Structures are given as structure tokens and as C-alpha cells.
Amino acid sequence: MIELISASALATVQDQGRLGSLKFGVGTSGAMDQLALAAGNLLLGNAMTDAAVELQVFPVRWRFHERTRFALTGADTRATLNGQPLPPWWVSQANEGDCLELGRAAHGSRAYLCLPGGIDVPVVLGSRSTQLRGAFGGLDGRFLRQGDRLAAIRSGSVGCVDIGVVPPECSMPLGERGLTTVRVMPAAEYACYHSASQAAFWAGEWKVTAQSDRYGYRLGGKPLVPKSPLEVRSHGIVPGVVQVPPDGLPIIQMRDAQPTGGYPKLGTVIEADLWRLGQAPMGSRLRFAEATYDEAVAALAENRRWLQSVQRLVGVWAARGLSP
Helix, strand or coil: CEEECCCCCCCEEECCCCCCCHHHCCCCCCCCCHHHHHHHHHHCCCCCCCCEEEECCCCEEEEECCCEEEEEEEEECCCEECCEECCCCEEEEECCCCEEEECCCCEEEEEEEECCCCECCCCECCECCCECCCCECCCCCCCCCCCCEECECCCCCCCCCCEECCCHHHHCCCCCCCCEEEEEEECCCHHHECHHHHHHHHHCCEEECCCCCCCEEEEECCCCCECCCCCCCCEECCCCEEECCCCCCCEEECCCCCCEECCCEEEEECHHHHHHHHCCCCCCEEEEEECCHHHHHHHHHHHHHHHHHHHHHHHHHHHCCCCC
């Protein structure tokens, strides 16, 4: 069991998302960086779909109330256990009373704290993910508060420790270093925009503004101009859809996006790159690269191969007896 002992906000319990409920008007929720969550779970021998704590405001401190292994993935927060530095993307062992502190992120924006078997909260509509808009899932459907305690589903003192993996951004780099690049497929209303705006969308750098959150990223840059005023009926949307409101500044729908919307759709960030968006900090800049359907499918296959490599490494470490 772990206890949140700092007052940091915006931490939630998330898994890979609540799938199959869009028809009921329920969004997907889930981890903003699904690769980081999946890798943290694999490092502990969990299922990739198990729930963990997603952290996005730092510094933050936790206390362990039992001996257990844990994995930290995602943003490099210069974490320490009782003051001793921990590597990122790493499995460590904590004893009862130990204090884990995650500092301000040196790189990335969201970290994942994984426990053996995942976080033990109720399953709602097939997922343990927190759905903030509906106030269900996770721990009482809300952000975690100081004093909250979370239990692991299984005892976690046996297994591999002091092991880790190379982050996916190093294994699968894309675009310029220090500039988040994501691949986008043109969407339904793409042709309704002037060619100059289309070119600006691909060539420009877009700022992730302070009005961004798990619901959507509001971008700053040169406004995009349609050929004529656009009125679109409300329609189904999913995470990754790039919509353009009347001010011409794009909004990228993220994991907590509502299931319908009426703004024109300029493009869709491919599913394989959503984890890159999930690690883009406020104030950072994005660049879009045009992608085809075949390229989007190939990118998903690359993600799967990376996760398979993590799984193979864990198997090798377990065979060598890398346990406490």
C-alpha cells in the first residue's frame, strides 16, 4: 500500500482506457502515455492493461506501508527513495516506511508509478481508469488527495529489481531532438482550408498553451483559415482528432475528450504517436508530419515490437534470478 503525503494535485489512477462505451456517451479516459504505462507493468510482470498512478504535477511524495517492488516510467522526475537517486524507467524495491519523492520533470510531463498486479480500485464499465467528467472510476472518480492510500492487487516483494529499459523516445526517435513531432492523417474537413493554411499546419511549430489538459491540447500559432465559413454538425470524435474552432487555433482531443464535438476536423494524430503528445509539457512546441494510413499501421507495429522487446528482457532477467 502507498500513501500520497504531499498536496500535489492532478494525480489519477489510469489503465489503458475504457473501451467500447463511446456509444453510451462515455469517453475512453486512460493513460496519456500508454507506452509508459504498458512498459511499467511489463517490468513488474503485470498485464499491460493493469492500472497505475499517473502523475503530472511535481514535486510529489509517497510513503510505502509495506515492502514492495515498484516501477517508475514516463517523465524523468529525478526520483529518489529515502533521498537516494533512482534511474528513470526502472524497477526498485521499497520497504515499509520508505519515502519516494518525484521532483520536477527534467524531461517529459507525466510519470507512472506502477505496483505489482496494478492499483486495486473498482472496475467500472470494464476499466479502472478515472473518468473525471463523470466522476467515476479510479478512486471515487477524482484526482488523488493528500492522505489517500492505494493498495496493490497482489503482494509485490518477490521478482526482478534494479532493472530497467531504454525509453521509447530513444528507441523510436521522431523528428528533431527537443521538439515533439507527431504524425497526422488529414481528416474530413482538411480540404475546406486554404492551401496556405494547410501548408502552415505542416510547416509551423505549435505551442502547447496553458489551457491544455487531459481533455485537450489548445495550441498557439498562426490561425488556420477555411475557404468559407464552416458549420459542422456534432459528430463522434476520439483522442487524437485535431479540431479547429472559429478562432483558427487547433485543439487536439486527448484521453478525457468528450465523445462528440462539432468543430471541423483538420486531421487526426495517429494512435501510435499519442504517447508522444502525452509527454509534451505545457509551453513546449509541436510539429506535425503528414502520414498515410499504411504508415500509421506500420507505426503501431513498431510500438508493439518495442513492447515485445521489453517483455523479452524481463523474461531474461527473471531467468537469471535478478530478485532481492
